Amino acid sequence: MDSRRAESFSDGVFAVAITVLVFSLLTVADKTSTLTVAGQPGHPGLVHYWPAYLAYVVSFLTIGIMWLNHHTMFSQVTNVDRPVLVLNLLLLMGVVVIPFPTALVADHLTGKASAGAQANVAAVTYGLVMMAISIAYASVWIYLASHQEALGARRRVHRPRLSTFRFTLGNAGYVAGTLIALVSAVAALVIFGLLAVYYMIEHLPSEAVESDAAVEASGATGRS
């Protein structure tokens, strides 16, 4: 199967999953609306639900960066075989789950429950989902890197050690975040957000070089 087809379906799933994150915010709209109807004078305002907004931003950046790196990963091959597709499906199964721990964190950090064990359970669940996705990501990556010839690699994977280092560092970050979630849910959420920013920035130099090269190549061959 043409790898672009698999990417196209994955793009669709990423696009829907990233948009489903807004349902945590729609829940906030429902809650504030219900309170209005009940006519309680001292009900909490929109600011009260800050964990929902923080969780939205962290999860949006995380899925967004995953989408970017997913493309970089699949753009290295022209074809995909059945094992790649199945591994990719497991990866997507993790990505689609993300709105669930996001909602858990948004719900359980709000109000008086924030000091309790509920918030920690929610943040640990968030971390476990991220670790599962990291493992699925690494599986797809390792399979693609070790079957380059069969899958029609567009360019040889350079600096595999750096990639391995990145994956290991990212995974270590999620493990650390999950452990910290046992103590502080908010601190864990901030770490998960910083990991997304790390993945966003860290790839910048190599990507810039590659895209410049791609521009030149497209200029030379007339293929954009």
Added chain:
Amino acid sequence: MDSRRAESFSDGVFAVAITVLVFSLLTVADKTSTLTVAGQPGHPGLVHYWPAYLAYVVSFLTIGIMWLNHHTMFSQVTNVDRPVLVLNLLLLMGVVVIPFPTALVADHLTGKASAGAQANVAAVTYGLVMMAISIAYASVWIYLASHQEALGARRRVHRPRLSTFRFTLGNAGYVAGTLIALVSAVAALVIFGLLAVYYMIEHLPSEAVESDAAVEASGATGRS
């Protein structure tokens, strides 16, 4: 109409339907959140809702494998006519329904209701939806196979008997699962999951051969 256009729309529907499955999990987030607010000390935790997670995994794999096989099916023709599009629409009407029996199974297997008739009704509904989708799938397949010339077949369908055998076996599996659902909802759900894994693995050999051939062909013609 170009068959790629029909595939593109189908891809979109598959991508959205597979992502809608997360709403069963968002319901779990809502339930645990409401209980927290109510301040009940002995309320059930996230583990209590294991049927929702099991149902999510089974339905995700099922829709995912359906998407893979849908592509294999439509990649055999270059054009589609009105009857194919209408049959495909009926197939998609079944695929989009899947989150409904998934939510039923997730809801009705949880808690004290698990021993009751409600769980069996939910699992039977799941099985009936799967049987309807299998029939729609077979209809599209039979129409495509019997109109290969008119639809600009890319390659002759080989081993039609094996395909028929697969369809029959899959259908028989769903019938058996639905009957077992009358006795045990959990056992039925496990069978539906195994059927998805069966469809995932069983196609591996022939697909691998075809994709190798495709790589060679693309290498020869320069078309990826």
Added chain:
Amino acid sequence: MDSRRAESFSDGVFAVAITVLVFSLLTVADKTSTLTVAGQPGHPGLVHYWPAYLAYVVSFLTIGIMWLNHHTMFSQVTNVDRPVLVLNLLLLMGVVVIPFPTALVADHLTGKASAGAQANVAAVTYGLVMMAISIAYASVWIYLASHQEALGARRRVHRPRLSTFRFTLGNAGYVAGTLIALVSAVAALVIFGLLAVYYMIEHLPSEAVESDAAVEASGATGRS
């Protein structure tokens, strides 16, 4: 703008809108689940919610056929200008609304309310949305047909009278259905379903001819 780009976005909206229809069914799952938890022995089963299933089938077929005809309409031009895009946006604004009257019909026809004015209001709302969409459809069609040269028509629109007849007949059908909805909501829903089937079947002959021609053309030019 390339007309394919506009079609691609429209496809996405159609795909999401058609999948959102399942939320009427997820509401049914929620209702039956809540009743289970409450432990009411004589609560209504899944069959009780038949209006939700009927509304789902009617709306799914309606959006599906609209997608098919949307493609036929846009495949006649190679480019689109700003007015077409704005008119198309208004059309999509109507298509995205469809899950709303679908949910209204599903909710208000169920149970004791079925005999009351609520059901009629819901069915009339459904009809009014369909009439608005028909008008938006006709607007796009008339604009495309009267700007064929500027938009790079692929083939001249033949039989414009037949098309006008179809639009008029369809609109008349929705007007009739809306009037009948004042008396019987179920009868109106059945009429809306029959109109979808009519649009599905009626186009068959001409489409078959065109697709045959397209196959020949693609065979001759090697472009699929």
Added chain:
Amino acid sequence: MDSRRAESFSDGVFAVAITVLVFSLLTVADKTSTLTVAGQPGHPGLVHYWPAYLAYVVSFLTIGIMWLNHHTMFSQVTNVDRPVLVLNLLLLMGVVVIPFPTALVADHLTGKASAGAQANVAAVTYGLVMMAISIAYASVWIYLASHQEALGARRRVHRPRLSTFRFTLGNAGYVAGTLIALVSAVAALVIFGLLAVYYMIEHLPSEAVESDAAVEASGATGRS
């Protein structure tokens, strides 16, 4: 990365976000349904929820026009680099949020709450989200315009002053609307709707000229 890929993902996000707007209407369906079940004779009808319909139309047009202009913006380059993708991600993060203030406005303007501070808070939130999106939009635009050579510009951006004028005017409009929201939520919503119509109409002349040119170019080169 090919700019079409980034557009394709953005298209998906726009398509899903614009369709998620219907959930404000599905909430209306739920509310009227619950009231029916409760059997309250004097409950408000569908007309009572007019703020939900108004908010739907305003937000649909806003996202729709944003999609159109997003395409115009990205069609000027053939490649995108990492900074563009990250800025675009921040823009999409704002677009996906839109259903949230839409739901707030729909909920808080309905009924007796319409005269209260809740409605103003909702409308101000709507305006703040729009201002954030405007800033993200301008950031992407400025980056694209100042890196035209590196990104393989298809045509030089002409009349940058006019574009800057438009952005400034639009931003000023949203600032004015947000300030007015402090006094009247309905007036602010109408202004936000007029801004969408402004962006729809104002681009017409230049777009028409460009699309004519594009038609000629495509006729000359045979590339559509």
